[in-house]
Amino acid sequence: MPAKPITIGSTHFAKKGDAIAFYKGMLNRYDVGDKVSAADENLLRAVLALHPEATEKIGCGVTHFSVRSADFGTKCFWVNRPDGTTEKFSCTTCIRG
Template identity: 35%
Template sequence: MVVPVIRTAEELKVPEVWIGSRRYATKKARQQAVQAILGRYGFGQVVDQEDDDLLLRDLLDMHPDAADKVGPGVDRFRIIPTPRGHHKGPEAVLVDGTKVAFSYQKCLDAPTQRQRVLDAMRTEVQPQVNAYFESRKAAHTLVSDESGQELSPAGAHVAYFQGPRFHDIALEFVEAVGGFDAIDLDSETARGLALFTDRALAERWHEHHREHAVLGLLSAEENLRRPRL
């Protein structure tokens, strides 16, 4: 007689997989979403559908070398042949005209400790970013700090473009505390929602961010062309 194994609800829970804020039931479904974009365009074509463009921007953020790939910011994406020429792959065209090919599969691999910590650092300071937006809204100054364009609440994006990038602020802090492996995180319930286990260290990060971040507002279009790291 075979005795059935009874699993708890937690054991049966399917791990959540993400691209940006998009949640997928399985890793295969997430991969198919990227492949569907590649299939919609021919070689050399610019990715001109907004939803496709936004997904590829979030995908590139997941690359282990995202900081180097993004550079000064992405202007648009094209579809190009992979190195062997048999398949389609994405290429980022940066705002300075540089063309950077990247492997979408590398973006979908399990996140490294570096990626997890950077995601947690962004999550930790999100209340500061939200407070900045609310202060601008209360002061009736929802205008682009780059172009002067008036912005709606839904169309205003908080960005690090008037000072150091978020990535640079975060790396300076990480180096000061002993590297990425020196930062322990609690368990993630969703991509990017892990937090620092050491709350005293978290407060040091909050203070570092308050001291060095120079926030501003951009329109959605302006923000798309800025580095997102």
């Protein structure tokens, strides 16, 4: 099966695997507890919009993104909402659908 290109926001990737590697690299630049930079926030907003449950993940809106602990000792991106609630999400799920 040939590679399927994907565009996330204004960023183009030759295949979904390249996009997943890009976002994993971004996640690995942060430590648990860090707030995501403004530049990376724009990229995360674009990928989050692709999540199959984007409406539920975004909820009442996004104030910022952070990196926190996830299942099994891993870390992931979290949506931080205006009402103080948070929700974790997987960039891989966003990309793979």
